[in-house]
Amino acid sequence: MRLIIHDLSEEYEKKLKVNNDMVLGNDGTIKSCIGCFDCWTKHPVLCCLKDKYSDNPKNMQYMDEYVIITECYCGSYSPFIKNILDRSISYMLPFFVIRNDEMHHPERYSNKFKLTVYAYGNSLTEREKATMKSFVKANAINLNCDDYTTTFFQSPQDIISLWEGVKCK
Amino acid sequence: MQIAILDGTPKFKESRSGYLINHMENLLGGNNECHQLKLIRKSQWQQYYKTIDESEVILLVAPLYVDGLPSHVLDFMYHYEKYLKDEGKTPNLVMYTIINCGFYEGIQNKIAIEIVNNWCNKIGITKGGGIGIGAGTLLATDKPIPFTAASRKTLKEELQKFKELIEVKGTKDDLYLNPQMSRSKCMRLSDMYWYFCGFANRLTPKKLYVKRQ
Ligand SMILES: Cc1cc2nc3c(=O)[nH]c(=O)nc-3n(C[C@H](O)[C@H](O)[C@H](O)COP(=O)(O)O)c2cc1C
Numbered sequence: 001m002r003l004i005i006h007d008l009s010e011e012y013e014k015k016l017k018v019n020n021d022m023v024l025g026n027d028g029t030i031k032s033c034i035g036c037f038d039c040w041t042k043h044p045v046l047c048c049l050k051d052k053y054s055d056n057p058k059n060m061q062y063m064d065e066y067v068i069i070t071e072c073y074c075g076s077y078s079p080f081i082k083n084i085l086d087r088s089i090s091y092m093l094p095f096f097v098i099r100n101d102e103m104h105h106p107e108r109y110s111n112k113f114k115l116t117v118y119a120y121g122n123s124l125t126e127r128e129k130a131t132m133k134s135f136v137k138a139n140a141i142n143l144n145c146d147d148y149t150t151t152f153f154q155s156p157q158d159i160i161s162l163w164e165g166v167k168c169k
Numbered sequence: 170m171q172i173a174i175l176d177g178t179p180k181f182k183e184s185r186s187g188y189l190i191n192h193m194e195n196l197l198g199g200n201n202e203c204h205q206l207k208l209i210r211k212s213q214w215q216q217y218y219k220t221i222d223e224s225e226v227i228l229l230v231a232p233l234y235v236d237g238l239p240s241h242v243l244d245f246m247y248h249y250e251k252y253l254k255d256e257g258k259t260p261n262l263v264m265y266t267i268i269n270c271g272f273y274e275g276i277q278n279k280i281a282i283e284i285v286n287n288w289c290n291k292i293g294i295t296k297g298g299g300i301g302i303g304a305g306t307l308l309a310t311d312k313p314i315p316f317t318a319a320s321r322k323t324l325k326e327e328l329q330k331f332k333e334l335i336e337v338k339g340t341k342d343d344l345y346l347n348p349q350m351s352r353s354k355c356m357r358l359s360d361m362y363w364y365f366c367g368f369a370n371r372l373t374p375k376k377l378y379v380k381r382q
Contacts, residue, residue: 032209032241034179035232041366045381058381074287075280076237079247083240093378094363096272096356103272103356109380127290131283138236138280 001062006069007078008156015160016069022059026080027052033083039090045108047087056084057091061109065116066145069159072119072152075131085139092143100141107144115140115148118159124152171202172335173217173224177231177242179209185269185305186230189328193228193267196332208245217245218252226263226297226335229285232305233270238281246288253292262294263338265331269305273355275345276301282343298341300331304348304355306362320348 002021013025031049038048047054071078092105117136140148178186206217266285268278278301289296367377
């Protein structure tokens, strides 16, 4: 299963889903992570904030590709996308392992997946792009992904055009 | 000089950012007027913009979340930029940053500090410098006087230097600090921290490993 999280408008969202993809977008109702760690130490893999994003860490166990479509803001994911990522840390365990000669978290689930990031923005600087790339790489190491890619686009429409092209093949 | 201290943790008590802010405010407070702005309080943002307008320095103190800044901090940055555009303002500010993380290596905060640096470039303010602190979560286990612990000697010294830099609105390269303890000890203490939190919630260690379906 492909899990797609995106910050595009509803009109684009309709075009994203193929077959059994799971798609999660911004309907303006997401609550902001409060950093309580209850999803690790009180009711593991369940965010204490109740909304339609609470189950994302649980759903991640079924994916073989994690697609993130985001505006690139100063080299970061957009606030909405970042919020989903912040609220999904319990996909991993809270404990520690050494990976890449750095401290990271061990896996809770056994699925392996690829991280694919489509980042858009019409006047991104080279520095912002470099930061975004490092960011995705760091996430991929943290999540122990099989593989990862970061691709930049001028606009959401460019992503949708690519998407539809791939879908038609 | 007026300093706007942006508090980037969403927590209201026992945060490591809170420790660091209190420490910096104690150092800076004598000669300066510090205003703490808790960014998770979105309803206050309009007021915060005005406080920043009147300040000469911004000091952001935040935790590392998933290799970057917490989402509400990004959201604030996004909206502050919009406010500047709408008002046609170009602020004359110097920005300093302190990010703390759970992992041992201070360098893991590099991306978050780079994002802040990119933001400074975007809105046209001066970047003064940043400090990335490894094993920040363990600051609290050094209670009651975290900065006097041997493992934090360098941190304490660097925060003193940072204070001096801020007071002259100087600039420096970003700095990344590990605690003065071995990584294996840090991992043991950090693992224990989670078991301890689990126990406090009546969860046995085994329950922390549950695979919710
Ligand atoms: C949602 C979330 C994501 C986190 N991601 C990371 C991370 O990627 N790397 C890391 O070293 N620590 C991470 N941490 C740990 C925090 O940075 C650490 O606990 C810090 O000390 C919290 O500071 P505070 O008490 O000021 O909020 C994360 C914590 C939370 C709640």
